[in-house]
Amino acid sequence: MAKNKTQFRKRKIPMRQDIVSGQMLPKKDLLRIVKADDQLLHLDPSGKVNGHGAYISVDVTLAKKAKTEKILDAVFEMPVPNDFYDQLIDWVDHQQARKELFSHEQIIKAKNS
Numbered sequence: 001m002a003k004n005k006t007q008f009r010k011r012k013i014p015m016r017q018d019i020v021s022g023q024m025l026p027k028k029d030l031l032r033i034v035k036a037d038d039q040l041l042h043l044d045p046s047g048k049v050n051g052h053g054a055y056i057s058v059d060v061t062l063a064k065k066a067k068t069e070k071i072l073d074a075v076f077e078m079p080v081p082n083d084f085y086d087q088l089i090d091w092v093d094h095q096q097a098r099k100e101l102f103s104h105e106q107i108i109k110a111k112n113s
Contacts (some may be wrong), residue, residue, distance in 0.1 A: 016055040019075055020062040030055040031092065033074045041084055054078065056088070058099070063066055063092040 014027040032044040036051040044053065054075045056066060066072060067085035 004020050018057045018062070020056055020066050020071055021055045023057075025055075025057060027055070030057055031088075031095075033072065033088070035078070041072070041076065041080060043088065056092075058095045060089065060093050060096055063089045064084070 002023060014045075015024045016030055017024050027047065032047045032049075032053045032055055034042050034044045034049045034051040034053045036042055039085070042051075047053075054072070056062060057060045057068060059091060067082070067089065070080070112113045
């Protein structure tokens with residue numbers, strides 16, 4: 001039987017492993033941290049910066065756990081300053097708050113429709 005052209009292919013969702021929890025999660029729900037050629041770490045929300053990357057979930061508790069257990073030090077095999085961990089926690093906290101705010105606004109719009 002010939003396939004109907006109106007049928008859509010199921011798209012593959014790229015999955016990556018969270019370095020703190022070890023869970024496989026959709027790539028879009030994670031933040032990429034990159035060790036670039038200059039041997040510095042950078043936050044890479046776009047996921048396009050060249051270099052060795054690792055993924056962490058956008059969850060404040062996991063970001064704080066990464067800081068207390070110095071997980072990035074082990075992953076990138078270099079000492080990571082506490083300032084970078086603080087920057088990571090701030091970014092994750094901001095994104096988590098944004099996500100909650102916009103999901104709340106979408107619920108309100110859906111109720112009013």
